[in-house]
Amino acid sequence: MNIIEAENLSYRYPASDKAILDGLTLTIEKGDFLAIVGNNGCGKSTFCKTLNGLIPHFITGEFKGSVKINGHDTKTMTVSELAHMVGYVYQDFDNQIVRPTVLDDASYACLNYAYSDYLSRGKEALKLCGLQNKEKDYVFELSGGQTHLLALAGALALNPEVLILDEPIAQLDPGHADLIYGILKELNEVHGKTIIVIEHHSEYIAEYCHHVVLLKDGKCAFKLPTKEALNHVEELKEANIFVPQVTRVAYALKSRGYNWDRQLPISRDEGLEYFKGMDFWPNEKPASFKRGEVIVDFDHVILGYRTMSKKRHVVFKDLNLKIYEGDRLAIIGSNGAGKTSLLKMLVGLSKPLSGSLKIMGKDTSAYKPQDFAEYVSLVMQNPEQMFIADSIASDIAFAMKARNISDYEEKTAELLEAFELTALQNRDGRLLSGGQMRRASLAIGVALNPEILLLDEPTANLDMATRKEIMDTLSRMQDIIKTAVIATHDMQLVAEWANRIVVLHDGEVIADGDRDSIFADQRVIEEIGIRPPAVFDLAKELKADNRIYTVEEFVKQARV
Amino acid sequence: MTKKLSTNILDKLSIDYLRNQVLKNAYGNLDTVIAKRDPRVLLIWYLFFGLVPWFVDDLYFLMACFVLVLVTTYLAKITALVLFVFAIGVFSQSGYLFIVSLFFGGDVNTLIPLLILTLKVSTCSLASITVFSGLDPDRLANGLMWFNFPERLSFSISYAYRMLPLLMSEFQNVLLSFRMRGKAPSSEGFKGKVQYLIYQVKMIMQSFYPLMLNVAKRSRTTVEALEIRGYRNAATSKEVRKLKLADLQFTYDDALFIALSILWITAILLIKR
Numbered sequence: 007m008n009i010i011e012a013e014n015l016s017y018r019y020p021a022s023d024k025a026i027l028d029g030l031t032l033t034i035e036k037g038d039f040l041a042i043v044g045n046n047g048c049g050k051s052t053f054c055k056t057l058n059g060l061i062p063h064f065i066t067g068e069f070k071g072s073v074k075i076n077g078h079d080t081k082t083m084t085v086s087e088l089a090h091m092v093g094y095v096y097q098d099f100d101n102q103i104v105r106p107t108v109l110d111d112a113s114y115a116c117l118n119y120a121y122s123d124y125l126s127r128g129k130e131a132l133k134l135c136g137l138q139n140k141e142k143d144y145v146f147e148l149s150g151g152q153t154h155l156l157a158l159a160g161a162l163a164l165n166p167e168v169l170i171l172d173e174p175i176a177q178l179d180p181g182h183a184d185l186i187y188g189i190l191k192e193l194n195e196v197h198g199k200t201i202i203v204i205e206h207h208s209e210y211i212a213e214y215c216h217h218v219v220l221l222k223d224g225k226c227a228f229k230l231p232t233k234e235a236l237n238h239v240e241e242l243k244e245a246n247i248f249v250p251q252v253t254r255v256a257y258a259l260k261s262r263g264y265n266w267d268r269q270l271p272i273s274r275d276e277g278l279e280y281f282k283g284m285d286f287w288p289n290e291k292p293a294s295f296k297r298g299e300v301i302v303d304f305d306h307v308i309l310g311y312r313t314m315s316k317k318r319h320v321v322f323k324d325l326n327l328k329i330y331e332g333d334r335l336a337i338i339g340s341n342g343a344g345k346t347s348l349l350k351m352l353v354g355l356s357k358p359l360s361g362s363l364k365i366m367g368k369d370t371s372a373y374k375p376q377d378f379a380e381y382v383s384l385v386m387q388n389p390e391q392m393f394i395a396d397s398i399a400s401d402i403a404f405a406m407k408a409r410n411i412s413d414y415e416e417k418t419a420e421l422l423e424a425f426e427l428t429a430l431q432n433r434d435g436r437l438l439s440g441g442q443m444r445r446a447s448l449a450i451g452v453a454l455n456p457e458i459l460l461l462d463e464p465t466a467n468l469d470m471a472t473r474k475e476i477m478d479t480l481s482r483m484q485d486i487i488k489t490a491v492i493a494t495h496d497m498q499l500v501a502e503w504a505n506r507i508v509v510l511h512d513g514e515v516i517a518d519g520d521r522d523s524i525f526a527d528q529r530v531i532e533e534i535g536i537r538p539p540a541v542f543d544l545a546k547e548l549k550a551d552n553r554i555y556t557v558e559e560f561v562k563q564a565r566v
Numbered sequence: 567m568t569k570k571l572s573t574n575i576l577d578k579l580s581i582d583y584l585r586n587q588v589l590k591n592a593y594g595n596l597d598t599v600i601a602k603r604d605p606r607v608l609l610i611w612y613l614f615f616g617l618v619p620w621f622v623d624d625l626y627f628l629m630a631c632f633v634l635v636l637v638t639t640y641l642a643k644i645t646a647l648v649l650f651v652f653a654i655g656v657f658s659q660s661g662y663l664f665i666v667s668l669f670f671g672g673d674v675n676t677l678i679p680l681l682i683l684t685l686k687v688s689t690c691s692l693a694s695i696t697v698f699s700g701l702d703p704d705r706l707a708n709g710l711m712w713f714n715f716p717e718r719l720s721f722s723i724s725y726a727y728r729m730l731p732l733l734m735s736e737f738q739n740v741l742l743s744f745r746m747r748g749k750a751p752s753s754e755g756f757k758g759k760v761q762y763l764i765y766q767v768k769m770i771m772q773s774f775y776p777l778m779l780n781v782a783k784r785s786r787t788t789v790e791a792l793e794i795r796g797y798r799n800a801a802t803s804k805e806v807r808k809l810k811l812a813d814l815q816f817t818y819d820d821a822l823f824i825a826l827s828i829l830w831i832t833a834i835l836l837i838k839r
Contacts, residue, residue: 102791118796405747
C-alpha cells in the first residue's frame, strides 16, 4: 500500500523565477525505509516540506500537481492534520526545540493539540528515543546527539506514520550516528513507521535503507532498491553522491576486468565475498617526515570549569602534549573527550588552572586572546561565527587592518584569489553556500600567517562534493601553513591528511602516533569507538598486514 | 593585591559568567519558598507591593514594605548579578539626586524626602525582582495567562528564556572572533584605560550586527517548527488553555504567605499608632 503519492508535482518559491520541483512523480510504500539523495538545490528539502503541508499551506508559492498522504490530498488538509501523519526533524534540529526542559519539549506538540495525556505521550516518545532518564534536564545541558534525539522525540510524540529526517547524522560522531540509525531501524521494523531520510552518507544508506530515490532537476531520476541504486556509480557521482568505498573499489577494478559480470558489493560482508582470494602488492613505506622544533608545549596542564550547579567539571587532569613544527596533527576522540577544550586553550579562551602552556617557547599565562593570535589561528566549526564584517573581503582584511599591516589590501586580494573567492568578495559570508562559507573561513584563518592553524571539524556538515573541495583546499594549504591541528570525527580525513594522530579519552592522551599505529591498535579502536575508513577494515580482513586507507591505494595495491 | 582584585572582577564579567547567572536566575532556584508559590498569588501580591508604595508617603509603611520585600528577595535566592544591577540602579538614582539637590542649596534635610523616594524605588524594584526572577518563567507565563493576558505574551516570556542561552553563546562566539582577530589598545595608564574601555564598548556594539543576522538565520527553522508543532492551534484553543492552567493550585502555604504579608504590614501600622 502506498502511503505517499506525489503526482506531477511542481513548485516554485515566491522569490525565485525557477521551479525547484518540476513535474515530480513518486510513490512511497507504507513501511519503507527510504533515502532521498541528490545535488544541493535539487529540491530534496522542498519535496519533504510538501509532505507535511508546510508547502503550500505555510510557505506560499506556485504549487501544481498533487501530493497524497494515506490517500488524502495535502491541499485539502491543514498543517495540524498533517502533523499527525508526518513528523519532521530538521537538519538544524537545535532550532526546532522551543521549550526549556526535555519532557516539556517532547510533549509540546501534544499539549498544543490539546491531548489531556500529553505528558505520558511525551514520555512514551522519549522512551522510544532512549531519553527516558533525561525528562527533567534542561535542553541546553544536552549533548548534540541527545538534542537530536529530543528533536526526534518531539516529532514522534504525535505518533505520525511517516518520519522525515533531513541529514540526521551530519553533525554527529559515528557513535551517535549509529545510535540514531539504530533507533530509526527499530521504529521502522518494530513500530512500522515509514522512514524517509535525506542522506549523503552512502555507507549508512547501504546499511539501513531499503530504497533510494535520486532527485535531479526537480524530478525523480530513479527509485530503486538500495543495492541496485548504489550500482549506478556514475549517475550518483554526477549528483555528488559518493557510493560506499567498497563499491568504489569494485567499480574501479571492474574497468580492469575484475568481476566484470557481477553486481557491485555495497557492504563490508558483500565486499569480503566479492574480493575473496584477492592478492595484494606489499604496502608502500609511509612517507617519512622530519620533526621540527617544539611549537606548543602543554606541561602538566589541569583544566576545569564550574557547571551551573557549582560542581567543578575537570576536563584535563594532567595533560602533557608537545606539538612540533611540521605536524599535521589530528585530534580524535568521542564527544566530550576534550578536543574543543584543547583548541580553546590554544587560542587563550580558557586558561589552565595549573601547569603551563608554552607557545613558541614563551609562557602564555599572562597572554590575552589577541596575543595568542600572533601565533595561533582558529577556524571555528560553524563558519557563520567567523563573519563579523559586512563582506568576506573585509572579514579577511579585518585582522591585518587591526594590526596595521601596510600591504593588507594586496594580501587580501591574494588570499581571495587563492581560495577562489574573488568573485564573491563583496558578499556577506552568511549568504554563501556551505562550501564557499568554509573556504572563506579558512581564508580568514590564514590571513595573519599563523605559526599554527587550528581547525575544528572542518568537514562536518558538508555534502561529499563540498567535502572533497575542502580536502583539496586543505592539501593545497600545506604550502602556506606548516603546522596544523584538526579536531575531527572524520576518519577518512584523518587517514588522508594527518601525519600524526592523538587520541583523547576522558581528557587523557591515550594514544599518539601515525595512522598505521593508531588504526592497528585494537584497544584504541574498541575502547573509543573509532571507526577506521571502511576500505581499511576491508583490506585488513582480506590480508592481515594490509595498511590501505583510501580507495586509490586499494586499487593500486590490488593484484588483478 | 589590587591587580588580583581587578583581574578577578574582569574574570567575573565574562560572558560565561553572565550566561550562568542568567540561567541560574531563570532555572536555578526552583525549590525556594517563592518559586513554589502559586503564580496568581504572587502576581496579586506584586500588584500591591509594586504599586501602592508609589502613592503613600508614610515612612513606617514604606519601611515595613521594604523590610518585607527584602525578606522575600532573600527567600527567592536571587543571583548576585541581579542584586548588583539593582544596587547600582538605586544608588545612582538617589545618589545623583542628592548631589543635584546639594547644588541647588539643599542640605542634610533633603535626605529625608530622598530616603522616602529611595524606599519607594527599592521596594517596587525588589518586589519585581522577587516575582519576576524568583518564579520560573513558565509558571510566571501561566500565571499571566490566567489573568487573561494574551497567549503571545506568555509564550514570548518562556521562549525568550529558551533563547537566552542560545543568544548568549552566539554572542560569545562572535565576541571571540573580535577578540582573536582584533587588537585591543594597551590599557596602561589612565588614557590607555579609557581607550581600552572605548574599544570594548565599540566591539560589543559591532558584535550586534553579526549576532542578529546569525540569530535571524536560525529562527527561520524555529518559525516553521512552531507551525508544525501546533503553536497556532494552541493560541486559539480553549482546551489547551485549560490544560496549561490545570497545574495552578492554590495551597495552604499560599494562604499563609498572603496572611503573613498582611499581618506584618498591619502590625507595623498599628504599632505606629
